[in-house]
Amino acid sequence: MTTPLDQWRAQARAAQETDRQVRRLYDVAYRVAAIGRILTNPRATADDIAYVSTRIPRALAAAARLLNRPGLSEHLVTPYARSFLATAERALTAPTTQLLKAANAARAAAAASTNSDDLRYVLLSDIEDRCRYLVEAANSRTGWTRHDHAASYAVLDLATRWGLSVETSIPRQAGDGQPPVPAHIAQEVARRAEIRTRCAAAIRCTRSTCLAYGAVWTQDGTSQGPFLCTGCIPAANAERTARGFAPTLQAVPGGVPADARYSVTLYNGSGPGRRTVTCPTPQEAQFTAETVRPFNNTGYTIQVTTTP
Numbered sequence: 001m002t003t004p005l006d007q008w009r010a011q012a013r014a015a016q017e018t019d020r021q022v023r024r025l026y027d028v029a030y031r032v033a034a035i036g037r038i039l040t041n042p043r044a045t046a047d048d049i050a051y052v053s054t055r056i057p058r059a060l061a062a063a064a065r066l067l068n069r070p071g072l073s074e075h076l077v078t079p080y081a082r083s084f085l086a087t088a089e090r091a092l093t094a095p096t097t098q099l100l101k102a103a104n105a106a107r108a109a110a111a112a113s114t115n116s117d118d119l120r121y122v123l124l125s126d127i128e129d130r131c132r133y134l135v136e137a138a139n140s141r142t143g144w145t146r147h148d149h150a151a152s153y154a155v156l157d158l159a160t161r162w163g164l165s166v167e168t169s170i171p172r173q174a175g176d177g178q179p180p181v182p183a184h185i186a187q188e189v190a191r192r193a194e195i196r197t198r199c200a201a202a203i204r205c206t207r208s209t210c211l212a213y214g215a216v217w218t219q220d221g222t223s224q225g226p227f228l229c230t231g232c233i234p235a236a237n238a239e240r241t242a243r244g245f246a247p248t249l250q251a252v253p254g255g256v257p258a259d260a261r262y263s264v265t266l267y268n269g270s271g272p273g274r275r276t277v278t279c280p281t282p283q284e285a286q287f288t289a290e291t292v293r294p295f296n297n298t299g300y301t302i303q304v305t306t307t308p
């Protein structure tokens with residue numbers, strides 16, 4: 001026989017259990033909201049997107065199971081949890097997430113494109129930059145302008161036409177032929193072609209009064225010296241003497257070994273930060289030095305890395 005006390009205890013246990021489930025639901029919703037916020041970061045990588053794309057559906061399924069428990073759907077806190085969940089679910093398919101996917105696809109394709117395919121490289125890098133810029137704009141205080149909406153549509157369209165597999169509602173047009181090349185891309189490609197032509201003569205002399213292409217590798221005693229043209233070596237030694245150093249710079253006998261690599265260090269001329277890129281040829285090294293500008297005021301040095 002159940003006494004009123006037994007009934008009261010059973011009710012208290014049920015209420016306690018509901019509270020516990022509500023807390024779990026709220027925890028799931030809170031975590032899923034934090035994970036969803038990764039998609040607002042313009043620098044989110046392909047790995048970030050993959051992580052979010054697995055975690056959110058899993059959390060949504062867990063939340064759906066909890067919401068089926070008795071007493072949960074009508075609980076006071078549940079609407080808040082639901083709104084967190086809905087926001088995260090919407091974020092998965094938001095236009096900005098498409099842009100992030102396109103940005104990462106463009107980055108991967110640019111990295112895989114051969115060094116000399118400037119058109120493809122410039123175009124893909126530009127698509128990446130524009131996508132990330134639009135993600136940043138969408139999450140800014142003011143959000144997207146009408147122009148940003150159109151720009152996002154246009155950049156996703158361009159990405160699709162250039163063969164990036166982007167989930168988009170834009171239909172591919174049949175018989176497109178050569179995809180369009182925006183004017184600013186064509187200009188940048190032409191600029192790079194000019195630099196490539198200059199760099200055919202290889203590395204630039206490091207004397208600021210000279211800067212001629214086709215400098216030779218020097219050594220200073222036994223350690224690595226700067227790249228200088230043959231004519232600049234005596235002048236550089238004279239400057240060293242004037243500053244009280246031994247005039248020991250000379251061309252490395254035999255030049256740069258055929259299996260050597262060129263390490264280009266790009267440094268920030270007005271603050272901290274540096275980046276190093278390794279190149280297989282002196283032409284590529286000089287080209288990299290003149291085209292990769294990670295800082296507003298980028299300087300560079302080129303060194304030879306010989307394999308022991």
Ligand SMILES: [Zn+2]
Binds near residue numbers: 206207210232
């Ligand atoms: Zn020189």
